[in-house]
Amino acid sequence: MTSVEAGSDDEPAGPAKEPPQEPPQERAQKPPQEPTKKPAQDSISDAEQELYGGRLRYDQSYVRHERPLTRLKFGHMAAALPRMVAMVLRTGWQTDPRALAGVVTAQLGQGVSAGWGLVAVNSVLTQLFADGPTADKLRDAVPSLVVLAVAAVATAVLAAWSTAMSGRLEPQVERAVSARYYTAVTGVEAEAAERPEVQRVLEAGRFGVDSARSMLRLSVGVGSVVIGMVAAAVVLAALHWALLPMLLAIALPKGWGAVRSARRDYLSRMNWIDHRRAIASLLAYLTRPHAAGEIRVHAAGRKLLSSYEEMSRQTETEQRRLARAQASTDLVAGAFAGVASLACYGVLWWLLASGGLPLAVGGTAVIAIRTSTARLTSLVQQVNRLYEELLFLTDTEDAIKVADEYAIPISGTPLPSPVEVRTEAVSFTYPGADSPALSGVSVRVPRGKVTALVGANGSGKTTLTKVLAGLLLPSEGDVWWVGESGERVELREADRAQVFGAVGLLTQDFPRWEMTAAANVAIGAGDRPRDMVRVRRAAQEASVLDLIEGLPHGWDSIVFKGYERGVQLSGGQWQKLGTARTRYRQAPFLLVDEPTSALDPHAEIASFRGLWSLAEQGHAVVLVTHRLAATMKADHIYVLDRGRVVEDGRHGDLMNREGGLYKGMFTAQAAQYGLAPAPDPLPGPRGPHPSDHRTAS
Helix, strand or coil: CCCCCCCCCCCCCCCCCCCCCCCHHHHCCCCCCCCCCCHHHHCCCHHHHHHHCCCCCCCCCCCCCCCHHHHHCHHHHHHHHHHHHHHHHHHHHHHCHHHHHHHHHHHHHHHHHHHHHHHHHHHHHHHHHCCCCHHHHHHHHHHHHHHHHHHHHHHHHHHHHHHHHHHHHHHHHHHHHHHHHHHHHCCECHHHHCCHHHHHHHHHHHHHHHHHHHHHHHHHHHHHHHHHHHHHHHHHHHHCCCHHHHHHHHHHHHHHHHHHHHHHHHHHHHHCHHHHHHHHHHHHHHHCHHHHHHHHHCCHHHHHHHHHHHHHHHHHHHHHHHHHHHHHHHHHHHHHHHHHHHHHHHHHHHHHHCCCCCHHHHHHHHHHHHHHHHHHHHHHHHHHHHHHHHHHHHHHHHHHHHHHHCECCCCCECCCCEEEEEEEEEEECCCCCCCCCEEEEEEEEECCCEEEEEECCCCCHHHHHHHHCCCCCCCEEEEEEEECCCCEEEHHHECHHHHHHCEEEECCCCCCCCCEHHHHHHHHHCCCCCCHHHHHHHHHHCCCHHHHHCCCCHHHCECCECECCECCCCHHHHHHHHHHHHHHHCCCEEEEECCCCCCCHHHHHHHHHHHHHHHHCCCEEEEECCCHHHHHHCCEEEEEECCEEEEEECHHHHHCCCCCHHHHHHHHHHHCCCCCCCCCCCCCCCCCCHHHHHHHC
């Protein structure tokens, strides 16, 4: 998953996170929307047009959806916040109920202490404004002052306790949400994960993982402010009914400003996702080691930097527009809040002047209103951020739901002790493809044999290995896992965990983990405890043991340049390390796709010998290769062309077929070494060139 966009041409952006999307099954039911065009936001710089041909977007051709801007309406926000906060709190309860109970108790306690504090303030003012000698009034106010002091101390202690408990809870909530998300995503069927509409939702969910921790922290902050304001409101309403509307009148303008700011900021993020992505993609090339040569020799760096400056100026213009709009909103909201404050204090003055409100109560009201107004600023900021995080956390929940919908079954029919994998008339079509990658393919892969798959690029060899490995379920036909006594289980009904456990896979683009050399080999066995004796044996069999143990930090070397103890391996060395990983797995069925493409001739010969030795030990080896000299000794060869098996047999049988595809490919390859007549004239040595003489002189 990298990130993942889809939708109308007007769909937009954020500097760090993608905007949330609805699940694909819901989006597919909605007609395409025609969002309002905003020239200032939708314009594309010349540099962006030149380098990317327009907006840099992920494949969106299968996604039709309504833009999620409606989520920013106040009603939707008010309805969604309790639900999402409840989800975070529920996760917190599942991970550490004691810590969550401590946080909730502390927050409620702060509200109670704040309310008692206001009651104590009112009592103190009542005593001070009463008739009588000053000394007597001060003496009478002492009990209330003590209550006020105790309330202040209690508030401070409870705030500290809340901070400690939330600090303990936050990382646990983040871990729990991360585990739910990544467990769900890694369990999705490979075919479904390649669908653009599914991939988009799954990738968008990644950004909400961090939001779980932020939402808990912000929820605690918002809860603290809200409880304090509710306590103040209850006390004010108890003192005089007219004081509560005054507090609300001051709060509403600022609340309006917060929602308006959130709408504007989110819309801008949506509209600028593609531009931000283009800039990030461009800058990444400047520091990538593999691009260093062309960056310097071809002066590509100057071109990229000038393009970056042009694209950045466009984003700076958008930031200035946002800043001006934000200032205008703040000014309007502040003006309305000021007018509301003036009106409230006017009403308060009138109540005091007419005797409708005792002076002590008026003083308490002023303190409560000023305190609540100050808290309101914090509340507005935190709610704004809370809702923003809510949008991304919603993406994570959507991703988990979609992942569950397309999940690999966690149970099935147990496999027999397999001796053969067999496909019968298997066809497979990739999502969105016009033609099948495989069509009516029937092959047999027995243990103790080497089965070779050959054919031109795009003939379906790699797809067939994925079907044999259980990664892809055929669109038509059957894949049978056959036991020693002839019992068999079809792939769709089989326990897929057992299928994966029986397979070792070495793909062309196998992962190059940024970990130690030992971890890169041992990860082939998943979560099984590492056995360094077996790790070394696998490395020895893959001819990479001497290389690793000759490194300064040996097996603890990180096989990625840029870290401490980091080393840079060549392509051939990586291929040997990948082979060691597959050998360490010790799976009965090995599927290797071009395992020697980066090896020198001697290492290549040794690698093929190793594969044949595995077959002699009882493993089934499926070999995908263009090196047809290696297929000469294969027990059976399947020749694929445009997704079909067009020939099969042993090397000698296939070479006896006049006009056969395999014979043509083998002869063409042998001709490069002068071992067979070339089917077409090949270029010979060129004659002397004038530049040769100039160079020699």
